[in-house]
Amino acid sequence: MELQAIDFDESSLTLSESDFAPELPHFSEEPTVATETVKSHLLALENYLESANRESEYLSVRRMVERLLEAFSGQCRVSAESVGRNLDLVSDWLGEPRLGLSLAPFSSRSHPHLDFFFRQSHLGLFDYCRMLKRYLAITTDVFSVTLERSDSQLALVFHPHPDIYISRHQTEGVVASVC
Known part of the structure; x- marks a missing residue:
């Protein structure tokens, strides 16, 4: 999957020789999130349901979020595949076929580390994209x-992990968050 390439002004970039070398995708053996x-997505789900006036689902999701947050206590990362499968279950239960797109705006705003990230406006486009890639x-x-x-374009290319189940909602959420 590739986002549309962006034309850029050569003078706005800080480049080193390694920036021109072709980059290969890197995948971990046991992908995690x-x-x-995940917490920001769960809170985004609450916010989305509240904004859509779906109070009965909101109360059920709130209880689910509280239990999951307790279960995550002390963990830094959780299985990416189980997150994808749970997103599918939640989407089916809510009758929300585009859950990733619905949650992305709420999730991006509530992620604790994004405030710093979005304040980096002093960076050139290439450096900003490298920072986004790292994030x-x-x-x-x-x-x-x-x-x-x-010569005149810069592209972020997304390579899905080849060995795990990835839900449509994970794909939509990642791309919508980047946008």
Whole structure:
């Protein structure tokens, strides 16, 4: 999956020789998602349901979120595959076929580390994309992200993990959050 390439001004970049080398995707053996990312998605689910006036589902989800947050206590990362399967279950239960797209705006706003990330406006486009790539690598192992550059374009390329189940909602959520 590839986001549309962005044309850039050569003078706004800080480049080193290694920035021109082709980059290969890197996948971990047992992909995980940062617990903070899952927590922000769970809270986003609450916020989404509340904003959509779906109070009965909101109360059920609130209880589920509280139990999951207790279960995550002391853990830094959780299995990416089980997160994807649970997203599918929640989507089916809510009758929400585009859950990842619905949650992304709420999740991005509630993730504890994004405030710092979005204040980095002093960076050039290439450096900002490298920072975004690094941030994505920390939050999830579901995708490997490479940064490709040509003479006048820069592209973030998303490579889904080849060995695990990835839900449509995970794909939508990652791409919507990046956008």
